[in-house]
Amino acid sequence: MRNSAFVYSEDCLKYNFSKTHVFRPERAYNVFHLLKEENLFGDNLNLIEPEPASREDLFLFHTKSYIEAIEQENEILLNEHGVGFGDNPFFKGISFAVKIVAGATITAALSLTKGYDVAFSFAGGLHHAHPDYAYGFCLVNDAVLAIKKLILEGYSSPGSIMYVDIDAHFGDGVVYGLYERPEVITFSLHESGRYLFPGTGFLHETGKGEGKGLKINVPLPPYSAEREFLLVTREIIVPLIEKTKPMFIVLQSGTDGYAEDPLTHLKYSPHCYSYFFKTLKKLQDKLGFKLLILGGGGYVPWFASLIWFAATMNFAFDTEFEEVLKLLKKHENVIKVPEKMEFEPDGSKGSEYYTEEFNTALENAKNLVENIPNVLDSIRQNT
Numbered sequence: 001m002r003n004s005a006f007v008y009s010e011d012c013l014k015y016n017f018s019k020t021h022v023f024r025p026e027r028a029y030n031v032f033h034l035l036k037e038e039n040l041f042g043d044n045l046n047l048i049e050p051e052p053a054s055r056e057d058l059f060l061f062h063t064k065s066y067i068e069a070i071e072q073e074n075e076i077l078l079n080e081h082g083v084g085f086g087d088n089p090f091f092k093g094i095s096f097a098v099k100i101v102a103g104a105t106i107t108a109a110l111s112l113t114k115g116y117d118v119a120f121s122f123a124g125g126l127h128h129a130h131p132d133y134a135y136g137f138c139l140v141n142d143a144v145l146a147i148k149k150l151i152l153e154g155y156s157s158p159g160s161i162m163y164v165d166i167d168a169h170f171g172d173g174v175v176y177g178l179y180e181r182p183e184v185i186t187f188s189l190h191e192s193g194r195y196l197f198p199g200t201g202f203l204h205e206t207g208k209g210e211g212k213g214l215k216i217n218v219p220l221p222p223y224s225a226e227r228e229f230l231l232v233t234r235e236i237i238v239p240l241i242e243k244t245k246p247m248f249i250v251l252q253s254g255t256d257g258y259a260e261d262p263l264t265h266l267k268y269s270p271h272c273y274s275y276f277f278k279t280l281k282k283l284q285d286k287l288g289f290k291l292l293i294l295g296g297g298g299y300v301p302w303f304a305s306l307i308w309f310a311a312t313m314n315f316a317f318d319t320e321f322e323e324v325l326k327l328l329k330k331h332e333n334v335i336k337v338p339e340k341m342e343f344e345p346d347g348s349k350g351s352e353y354y355t356e357e358f359n360t361a362l363e364n365a366k367n368l369v370e371n372i373p374n375v376l377d378s379i380r381q382n383t
């Protein structure tokens, strides 16, 4: 059991490009709705209303001209910033929608500085947004804003904050947004940019200036599955956290690596997610970091809601993932989980056609993890 903060309000549903857009705000709403139906908000899991982000908050990462175009809801100006066509159509109320979602993640991050152990902001995780433009369904980068807020709060020693991204797409906006920052270690596991949007996130992208050596990418070949995910979790993510002992971990928990996802070619099983969250929980017990869990991609909506709900139950109440499946049987009107769904390992052999590409990525990341304590030491000596 942990002191947990769930930051959400129905206003977050307003971050909605259109009824037919693949990015569904109901995924986070359903988690909130189920927790309410089950009467689970209370002492252990506090429901906190998000504070909308201020202009000053948004300026921590975004340009003045982009934020002003959003505030004016000016479609012509917004066109210059990637809004109004393609992935990111314009919608009425965009200014409030952006501020409430960014504000939710900032509120959640700040709650961790006031005694909470874990905070959830599933409307957030908009990891593709860049300073001056929207990208890949992401209008503002709530993750970077929250991390910059934590740094401003004084959590600024080298490597004190870690960003972990398990979304199937490379977390480009966050990684590049913090590329030169010595305070932040980033780790992104994603389908390789050779095969998938945004086309970046390669092995050689390890940071710049004072951030050099602190950014780790593991690009996966298509059809990577449980075998690859578990290997990376055990051999890269766990040692990375154990060796660097961050004070805060910000997790982008997009679920679009799931085998049934229509937008990517990864083949993760449900077990990948239950294993990952349980592992992170054990590490938190051992090391005591504060944890901010964000949403992200996930284009099988019920699956995203299921994983985020199960993760919340697991962290806040120690409820096992398998128990959550049973609990959901009486809420089929909210999340209809298929009968055959289980969290057992699927024993898949993974990506047979790209073994060498995967092994290279794994070895590369192992070397970076091995070397990271030296990188942090040398930054400390130079400051």
Ligand SMILES: [Zn+2]
Residues within 6 Å of the ligand: 167, 168, 169, 254, 256, 296, 297, 298
């Ligand atoms: Zn994604």
